[in-house]
Amino acid sequence: xxxxxxxxxxxxxxxxxxxxxxxxxxxxxxxxxxxxxxxxxxxxxxxxxxxxxxxxxxxxxxxxxxxxxxxxxxxxxxxxxxxxxxxxxxxxxxxxxxxxxxxxxxxxxxxxxxxxxxxxxxxxxxxxxxxxxxxxxxxxxxxxxxxxxxxxxxxxxxxxxxxxxxxxxxxxxxxxxxxxxxxxxxxxxxxxxxxxxxxxxxxxxxxxxxxxxxxxxxxxxxxxxxxxxxxxxxxxxxxxxxxxxxxxxxxxxxxxxxxxxxxxxxxxxxxxxxxxxxxxxxxxxxxxxxxxxxxxxxxxxxxxxxxxxxxxxxxxxxxxxxxxxxxxxxxxxxxxxxxxxxxxxxxxxxxxxxxxxxxxxxxxxxxxxxxxxxxxxxxxxxxxxxxxxxxxxxxxxxxxxxxxxxxxx
Amino acid sequence: xxxxxxxxxxxxxxxxxxxxxxxxxxxxxxxxxxxxxxxxxxxxxxxxxxxxxxxxxxxxxxxxxxxxxxxxxxxxxxxxxxxxxxxxxxxxxxxxxxxxxxxxxxxxxxxxxxxxxxxxxxxxxxxxxxxxxxxxxxxxxxxxxxxxxxxxxxxxxxxxxxxxxxxxxxxxxxxxxxxxxxxxxxxxxxxxxxxxxxxxxxxx
Numbered sequence: 001x002x003x004x005x006x007x008x009x010x011x012x013x014x015x016x017x018x019x020x021x022x023x024x025x026x027x028x029x030x031x032x033x034x035x036x037x038x039x040x041x042x043x044x045x046x047x048x049x050x051x052x053x054x055x056x057x058x059x060x061x062x063x064x065x066x067x068x069x070x071x072x073x074x075x076x077x078x079x080x081x082x083x084x085x086x087x088x089x090x091x092x093x094x095x096x097x098x099x100x101x102x103x104x105x106x107x108x109x110x111x112x113x114x115x116x117x118x119x120x121x122x123x124x125x126x127x128x129x130x131x132x133x134x135x136x137x138x139x140x141x142x143x144x145x146x147x148x149x150x151x152x153x154x155x156x157x158x159x160x161x162x163x164x165x166x167x168x169x170x171x172x173x174x175x176x177x178x179x180x181x182x183x184x185x186x187x188x189x190x191x192x193x194x195x196x197x198x199x200x201x202x203x204x205x206x207x208x209x210x211x212x213x214x215x216x217x218x219x220x221x222x223x224x225x226x227x228x229x230x231x232x233x234x235x236x237x238x239x240x241x242x243x244x245x246x247x248x249x250x251x252x253x254x255x256x257x258x259x260x261x262x263x264x265x266x267x268x269x270x271x272x273x274x275x276x277x278x279x280x281x282x283x284x285x286x287x288x289x290x291x292x293x294x295x296x297x298x299x300x301x302x303x304x305x306x307x308x309x310x311x312x313x314x315x316x317x318x319x320x321x322x323x324x325x326x327x328x329x330x331x332x333x334x335x336x337x338x339x340x341x342x343x344x345x346x347x348x349x350x351x352x353x354x355x356x357x358x359x360x361x362x363x364x365x366x367x368x369x370x371x372x373x374x375x376x377x378x379x380x381x382x383x384x385x386x387x388x389x390x391x392x393x394x395x396x397x398x399x400x401x402x403x404x405x406x407x408x409x
Numbered sequence: 410x411x412x413x414x415x416x417x418x419x420x421x422x423x424x425x426x427x428x429x430x431x432x433x434x435x436x437x438x439x440x441x442x443x444x445x446x447x448x449x450x451x452x453x454x455x456x457x458x459x460x461x462x463x464x465x466x467x468x469x470x471x472x473x474x475x476x477x478x479x480x481x482x483x484x485x486x487x488x489x490x491x492x493x494x495x496x497x498x499x500x501x502x503x504x505x506x507x508x509x510x511x512x513x514x515x516x517x518x519x520x521x522x523x524x525x526x527x528x529x530x531x532x533x534x535x536x537x538x539x540x541x542x543x544x545x546x547x548x549x550x551x552x553x554x555x556x557x558x559x560x561x562x563x564x565x566x567x568x569x570x571x572x573x574x575x576x577x578x579x580x581x582x583x584x585x586x587x588x589x590x591x592x593x594x595x596x597x598x599x600x601x602x603x604x605x606x607x608x609x610x611x612x613x
Binding site: 040041042045047049050053081085091093096212213214215216217226227228229232233234235236237238239240241246284286309310311313320322324326335336338340344345347348 | 439440441442443444445446448449472474475476477479480481482490492494496497498499500501502503505507526527528529530531532552553554555556565566573
């Protein structure tokens with residue numbers, strides 16, 4: 001047995017059975033307490049920007065769909081927003097509304113996905129199954145509108161590729177009603193549960209000041225009490241026309257502490273907000289076409305002549321997406337295309353929020369900014385005598401139940 | 410009501426503070442939806458010597474949110490674009506400020522802004538990886554997205570001879586499996602000759 005003393009290093013990832021996405025963590029541990037955190041992203045870097053600079057804008061829109069499997073519409077929206085500014089493309093008003101409706105359905109499905117993952121990371125798998133079961137309705141609706149569950153392919157430069165016709169509205173309304181009726185139950189299950197409250201309150205705290213300094217975005221920054229939402233700050237699509245307010249933890253009567261619990265509150269309460277935005281959009285939608293230029297060849301010819309620089313910003317479910325595009329008027333592919341996804345901004349917060357926390361809380365805190373990873377279901381143990389042993393999942397589960405009981409006393 | 414000045418006033422403030430160091434100043438508006446409520450942006454080109462002062466000046470107006478530092482290869486220079494936002498949290502009051510800093514390729518140094526905005530380290534590390542600027546004073550200069558065995562002096566976003574050479578992307582099937590990796594924990598079974606058909610007579 002080695003003489004090594006605490007603090008010791010605990011690597012997790014890049015490939016780990018419980019990681020949802022590959023990333024390499026190195027925790028400096030002292031007993032069960034995290035002293036320092038380091039992480040190395042880039043294990044899934046596919047060089048998408050490099051690819052984009054060798055493709056034309058219409059091809060890039062579809063490449064955008066594939067940047068993230070969950071935020072399928074946000075990246076395409078941000079990119080087309082930037083290109084439309086450079087090329088001066090006049091998007092029909094109706095298209096803005098279709099874009100908004102899809103973006104909000106995406107938010108509902110993404111937040112429910114996250115809620116399920118959060119429950120799973122807490123070891124509450126019944127809730128995980130429930131959240132993912134009810135998430136199906138939003139995916140069905142997205143499929144109903146766009147034809148696809150994932151990678152919707154509905155955004156095009158200058159509008160959308162499909163319309164939402166009046167005969168589709170009853171089916172959409174049925175889905176909205178489903179989520180409306182469900183909301184109270186979800187709030188009750190997530191926020192009134194004793195164990196969830198115990199695990200999540202005052203853990204993984206990100207103060208408002210640090211949230212601002214680290215440049216965090218989306219629900220992560222809002223949970224820390226930072227009023228920030230691209231939809232409200234720099235309205236795009238139809239968000240300037242509809243009425244809604246930025247969700248902060250005080251909607252549930254919480255003083256914003258910036259802990260994991262607040263992040264659950266913000267995400268859950270953004271679901272009824274999305275329902276309300278979709279309803280307003282359906283009611284206000286103007287008549288007309290949804291695509292400025294249906295002939296791609298003509299659209300590309302016009303864009304080839306466009307020169308200038310612009311950026312598009314979109315509030316994706318996980319926070320701000322920013323696409324910077326520069327075109328030089330000589331070639332079809334953009335001269336420069338920079339993609340900034342929301343987790344890009346939020347990852348710096350890990351170093352802050354994991355420090356001083358328990359090893360058992362790593363999974364939920366890591367997942368709380370919504371990139372999802374890490375969980376230990378089986379570990380190899382070397383005893384001081386040098387025997388090797390394996391702890392079974394059942395044994396660890398019993399330990400964890402006993403600890404919860406102790407904390408409840 | 411959070412905004413204390415209009416985009417034009419903000420731009421004027423930088424002009425009066427930095428004088429002729431500020432160039433290519435543009436104030437843009439863009440509206441979407443039926444009401445076309447505008448999102449407003451200010452674009453300013455500044456030399457790298459005043460970058461820190463410019464960020465400090467912006468902080469004195471309102472502590473900004475750093476979106477990202479974008480970069481573009483622009484011939485002999487590298488354009489670094491600092492996308493910052495101020496006055497968020499109100500009702501459509503935000504102003505997007507973009508500082509463009511041009512760095513010559515012959516001397517690609519730029520000061521870090523992480524002393525003022527700590528979250529900038531992440532995106533500054535990416536700029537070192539991707540376009541080969543050198544961020545002076547960066548607290549953590551390790552690579553971030555590129556793998557450890559990525560060749561030195563190759564920067565994916567460059568359009569010059571330091572960009573990705575065709576040999577790195579063409580006919581990758583010829584490369585075969587890497588040979589300098591650690592051995593896998595479980596050895597792959599050696600490829601054997603097809604085994605003769607098993608006797609299955611005793612099962613019947």
